[in-house]
Amino acid sequence: GDSVTQTEGQVALSEEDFLTIHCNYSASGYPALFWYVQYPGEGPQFLFRASRDKEKGSSRGFEATYDKGTTSFHLRKASVQESDSAVYYCALGDRNNAGAKLTFGGGTRLTVRP
Amino acid sequence: EAAVTQSPRNKVAVTGGKVTLSCNQTNNHNNMYWYRQDTGHGLRLIHYSYGAGSTEKGDIPDGYKASRPSQENFSLILELATPSQTSVYFCASGATNTGQLYFGEGSKLTVL
Numbered sequence: 001g002d003s004v005t006q007t008e009g010q011v012a013l014s015e016e017d018f019l020t021i022h023c024n025y026s027a028s029g030y031p032a033l034f035w036y037v038q039y040p041g042e043g044p045q046f047l048f049r050a051s052r053d054k055e056k057g058s059s060r061g062f063e064a065t066y067d068k069g070t071t072s073f074h075l076r077k078a079s080v081q082e083s084d085s086a087v088y089y090c091a092l093g094d095r096n097n098a099g100a101k102l103t104f105g106g107g108t109r110l111t112v113r114p
Numbered sequence: 115e116a117a118v119t120q121s122p123r124n125k126v127a128v129t130g131g132k133v134t135l136s137c138n139q140t141n142n143h144n145n146m147y148w149y150r151q152d153t154g155h156g157l158r159l160i161h162y163s164y165g166a167g168s169t170e171k172g173d174i175p176d177g178y179k180a181s182r183p184s185q186e187n188f189s190l191i192l193e194l195a196t197p198s199q200t201s202v203y204f205c206a207s208g209a210t211n212t213g214q215l216y217f218g219e220g221s222k223l224t225v226l
Contacts, residue, residue, distance in 0.1 A: 001173075006156075009154075032213050041219070042219060043118075043204050043206070043217030043220055044157070044204070044215075046213075046214045046215065046216075049214070089156060091213075093213045101159065102159070102213060102215065103173070104149075104156045104157040104158070105156055106156040107156045107157075
């Protein structure tokens with residue numbers, strides 16, 4: 001079945017550091033890819049999506065590029081802030097019916113020190 | 115503003131008891147979902163629904179039932195709760211073909 005692997009379970013950075021969270025997927029067909037963010041005490045929130053090879057998704061300074069060749073969708077941000085501390089989830093969904101079912105990765109907890 | 119509300123927010127149940135988690139959405143979305151969140155496993159899909167009267171099994175449906183009596187409401191039912199079902203449960207709604215889900219704030223269930 002479909003699966004999403006996030007390499008880092010936890011990431012600790014200082015403010016203004018560069019962030020990379022790795023996401024690799026395994027799926028039949030051509031899935032849509034997503035990033036969600038979850039702040040303490042809240043439910044996850046949609047960050048952005050990409051549906052085609054080489055498409056870049058972005059929001060709030062975060063970005064990721066769909067790479068079908070390496071089956072990856074790594075999250076990056078040039079300069080993190082303390083307010084970015086949260087859990088980040090990579091997810092995939094069927095491209096033709098992306099709203100029907102999402103499969104999430106294990107999540108990466110980001111802690112940013114002031 | 116999209117709104118998904120869950121109740122109860124916190125629940126303590128005994129092993130073998132029945133638990134019902136309720137979810138209401140005011141987004142008029144066709145699709146609704148129940149996920150559980152556990153450390154190391156992320157979010158795992160239990161049941162989902164395409165609309166009133168429909169329920170579909172997700173990736174981990176064993177021990178859970180779901181009910182979608184209306185567009186707005188989607189319930190998760192544990193007929194015989196077990197300690198392994200101690201978790202945080204999230205309900206979500208989503209429009210067809212977007213992948214953008216709107217989550218509630220979660221329901222923390224402890225089964226003793």
